[in-house]
Amino acid sequence: MTDGDKFLISINDKTFAVDADVVAAVVEVERFFMLPVIQSSSSSLKPRYIKGTITRRGEVIVVIDIEELFGVSSVRDKGPYRVAVIKKDTSSLGIVIPGAVQQSKEQQSETGASGSGRERISFIWKEDFNKLEFEPSDENYTLGFIDTAGKKIRLVDCQKILEEIQKLLSRRQ
Amino acid sequence: MKIKVQIGYKFIIGFIFVVFTAAFAPRVVQMMDIVEWLREPISFLMAIIIGLILGSIFTRKLTKDFHQLTSIANDISSGDLTRPDGIDVNGKILEDESTELAVALNIMLKNLKGLVNHIKDASANLFGAAETLNELVKKGHKTTEDIGVGTSKIFEGALEQAGHVEDVSKAIHEMAKLSDDVSDKATDMAAVASQTRSRVQKGAVTSTSALRKMESILQGVDFTKDMIISLEEKISNIPKILDVITHISRQTDLLALNATIEASKAGEHGRGFAIVAEEVRRLADNTKHSVEDVTLIIKEVRAEVERLVNSAAESAAFTQEGREDINKVKGSFDEISAFTSEVAEEAGLILTLTQKQKHGAETTVKLIEQIAHIARESVSTTEDVDNVVDNHKTAIEEVMVSAKKMAEVSDELSRVVAQFKLEHGAVEVLSENEPADIH
Numbered sequence: 099m100t101d102g103d104k105f106l107i108s109i110n111d112k113t114f115a116v117d118a119d120v121v122a123a124v125v126e127v128e129r130f131f132m133l134p135v136i137q138s139s140s141s142s143l144k145p146r147y148i149k150g151t152i153t154r155r156g157e158v159i160v161v162i163d164i165e166e167l168f169g170v171s172s173v174r175d176k177g178p179y180r181v182a183v184i185k186k187d188t189s190s191l192g193i194v195i196p197g198a199v200q201q202s203k204e205q206q207s208e209t210g211a212s213g214s215g216r217e218r219i220s221f222i223w224k225e226d227f228n229k230l231e232f233e234p235s236d237e238n239y240t241l242g243f244i245d246t247a248g249k250k251i252r253l254v255d256c257q258k259i260l261e262e263i264q265k266l267l268s269r270r271q
Numbered sequence: 272m273k274i275k276v277q278i279g280y281k282f283i284i285g286f287i288f289v290v291f292t293a294a295f296a297p298r299v300v301q302m303m304d305i306v307e308w309l310r311e312p313i314s315f316l317m318a319i320i321i322g323l324i325l326g327s328i329f330t331r332k333l334t335k336d337f338h339q340l341t342s343i344a345n346d347i348s349s350g351d352l353t354r355p356d357g358i359d360v361n362g363k364i365l366e367d368e369s370t371e372l373a374v375a376l377n378i379m380l381k382n383l384k385g386l387v388n389h390i391k392d393a394s395a396n397l398f399g400a401a402e403t404l405n406e407l408v409k410k411g412h413k414t415t416e417d418i419g420v421g422t423s424k425i426f427e428g429a430l431e432q433a434g435h436v437e438d439v440s441k442a443i444h445e446m447a448k449l450s451d452d453v454s455d456k457a458t459d460m461a462a463v464a465s466q467t468r469s470r471v472q473k474g475a476v477t478s479t480s481a482l483r484k485m486e487s488i489l490q491g492v493d494f495t496k497d498m499i500i501s502l503e504e505k506i507s508n509i510p511k512i513l514d515v516i517t518h519i520s521r522q523t524d525l526l527a528l529n530a531t532i533e534a535s536k537a538g539e540h541g542r543g544f545a546i547v548a549e550e551v552r553r554l555a556d557n558t559k560h561s562v563e564d565v566t567l568i569i570k571e572v573r574a575e576v577e578r579l580v581n582s583a584a585e586s587a588a589f590t591q592e593g594r595e596d597i598n599k600v601k602g603s604f605d606e607i608s609a610f611t612s613e614v615a616e617e618a619g620l621i622l623t624l625t626q627k628q629k630h631g632a633e634t635t636v637k638l639i640e641q642i643a644h645i646a647r648e649s650v651s652t653t654e655d656v657d658n659v660v661d662n663h664k665t666a667i668e669e670v671m672v673s674a675k676k677m678a679e680v681s682d683e684l685s686r687v688v689a690q691f692k693l694e695h696g697a698v699e700v701l702s703e704n705e706p707a708d709i710h
Contacts, residue, residue, distance in 0.1 A: 102535075102538075103535040105532070105535075118532065118535040118536070119535070119536055121532050122532075123529045123532060124525060124528045124529055124532065125525075126521070126522075126525055180525070219528060221531065221535060221545070223535075223542070223545075224538075224539075
């Protein structure tokens with residue numbers, strides 16, 4: 099974990115944070131593609147949080163639903179989707195930002211973090227992050243929780259997710 | 272030879288003779304041998320005696336004619352006119368007033384005889400005339416009664432006729448009044464028909480104008496409909512533009528988001544850029560929301576335009592129906608106009624006829640009034656005639672009374688005339704002419 103800027107993704111009433119420096123970009127895609135390497139009838143081989151793949155600049159990126167990653171099932175919209183591309187070292191991961199395109203006024207985010215405060219995507223700048231309390235956590239894929247005015251934001255361990263994805267891919271291959 | 276000496280002169284002559292004789296009496300006595308103292312009384316006595324004798328002679332001589340005259344006058348006064356020749360005056364030499372009186376009495380006697388004879392004849396004729404008059408008056412009285420009865424009947428008939436004429440006059444007046452009312456109503460009807468025709472013609476003109484205006488409205492509605500359809504087509508293009516705008520705003524948002532990400536990677540140096548990028552994102556987001564608002568508005572506008580199109584179509588249909596209806600109305604107005612024209616003509620004819628009827632009724636009223644006037648005059652005349660007949664009857668009755676009186680007068684005259692004796696044995700004339708029984 100770095101103490102840099104945090105990239106926040108709000109899904110329903112939960113907000114997830116990742117290090118902003120690992121976020122390569124946010125892209126918009128019409129649909130996800132299911133490649134054979136991740137296509138499986140077994141739920142153990144193909145977790146529900148993997149939504150498919152996208153390609154960015156010739157690179158195939160696995161897209162996950164981070165909410166389902168943490169055991170909360172949700173109904174997803176149809177495309178187009180916005181996907182936050184996480185790139186760390188040579189690995190990439192896509193985190194789908196549900197409703198980012200079809201976002202309505204009623205579904206606007208209330209994270210209290212910096213940004214417009216209405217979007218599903220926002221930021222916590224480094225200066226602000228240092229003022230907030232951070233509570234490390236042992237939960238899977240979680241580095242800890244950022245306390246923002248009584249609301250806790252889960253700081254996601256992207257490295258571990260990437261590794262898990264790599265494992266899955268390598269297992270399929 | 273006859274000498275006329277008035278009685279006065281005779282008296283004077285007689286007086287002179289007596290006086291002369293008396294004056295010679297004393298001389299006679301003197302010649303007689305009579306005592307002296309007796310001479311004067313004897314002379315006086317002798318003169319008286321001579322005077323009385325001579326006076327008596329003269330008086331008798333003078334009054335002898337008057338006695339005759341008195342006798343004749345008494346006979347005449349008693350109605351004895353039987354003296355055939357009256358007083359004989361032919362033997363008298365010295366005529367006097369008694370002679371003239373005797374001549375006058377003779378003439379009066381003669382005239383009285385003639386008069387009495389004439390009165391007798393007239394009385395007899397008068398009696399006959401009275402009888403004839405009585406008969407005639409009786410007939411006239413009966414005729415007058417008959418006339419009176421007839422006149423009464425005529426009067427009653429005239430009264431009844433006058434009453435009938437009055438009733439007829441009232442009925443004709445009522446009929447004339449009704450005719451007036453009918454004429455007035457016909458006039459009103461003609462005026463109303465004329466007004467109706469005028470209004471219907473105005474209505475026809477108005478409907479024609481309305482039809483033209485409806486054509487204009489229909490063309491306007493068609494034009495509006497085309498405009499609305501064109502507007503609908505143009506509005507239908509707006510969502511495409513909005514999609515483009517939405518897409519641009521989304522891409523802008525995405526671009527700004529990535530710019531923010533890149534700015535964060537620049538550390539504190541990229542904060543300003545990140546803020547700008549955030550503002551761009553906010554702008555994009557506002558754009559997106561505005562597009563959404565516009566989309567909603569456009570959706571509503573499209574719905575309204577669709578309703579407008581439907582409404583325009585309905586309006587066009589209604590207008591078309593209205594045009595057809597107005598065409599029908601115009602046709603109806605034309606028919607009504609023709610009909611009202613006929614009605615107006617018929618009303619005019621009725622008005623003419625009613626005016627003629629009114630004129631005829633007025634003429635009839637005048638004639639009936641004249642008849643009523645004549646009937647009233649007939650009643651009046653009949654009443655006058657009745658009065659005249661009554662008067663005539665009264666006159667006849669008076670004539671009857673007069674005739675009776677005349678008979679009585681005739682009888683009385685006969686009686687009176689019968690008192691005059693024209694010749695011996697002619698007194699029975701009175702008994703022959705008994706008074707008539709005149710009633």
